[in-house]
Each structure stands twice: as C-alpha cells, then as structure tokens.
Amino acid sequence: MFAVGAADETGILRAVAIVGRPVARHLDDGTTLEVTRTASDGTRNANSLLYGASWRAAKALGYRRLITFTQEGESGPPCAARAGT
Secondary structure, three states, X not given: OEEEEEEOOOOOEEEEEEEEOOOOHHHOOOOEEEXXXXXXXXXXXXXXXXXXXHHHHHHHOOOOEEEEOOOOOOOXXXXXXXXXX
C-alpha cells in the first residue's frame, strides 16, 4: 500500500517501513493494514517513529487498525503489536 522512511537532519535515510494488506487472510478485512517489514541502521527510536508515521498514514487513508508481528529470533516486542481499535 505504501512505505515510509525516517531521515536524519542531514537528509540521510536511516530507516524504512513497508505497509500492506495483512498476510493472514482472516485479518484482511478491508479496514486493517500490516507493517510487513522494517529496516534501520540502528538509529535510536527510528522504528517507533516509523510505526507512528505508518499509523497516521493508515488512519488518513481510512483504515481502522494497523498490526505488525515480530518473528522469533528478531529483536523487539515478544508478541504482536497493535494500534487502533
């Protein structure tokens, strides 16, 4: 659906997020999007910034929920993070 990026004050891209329709069919209800991938160079708080920007963009497009999952072995929260109601 869309991608967002985080750049530093010099304009260097430090992190990106890809947002699309949910991978799981039962979550693909037309009102939900999923952050399917993020990547960063380790810049502090970059992922939090991306998740916030992704949620604001999803809301602006009329979506009511944004989800993401952390795979076992990756750093981050141990369970699915959900925004919205």
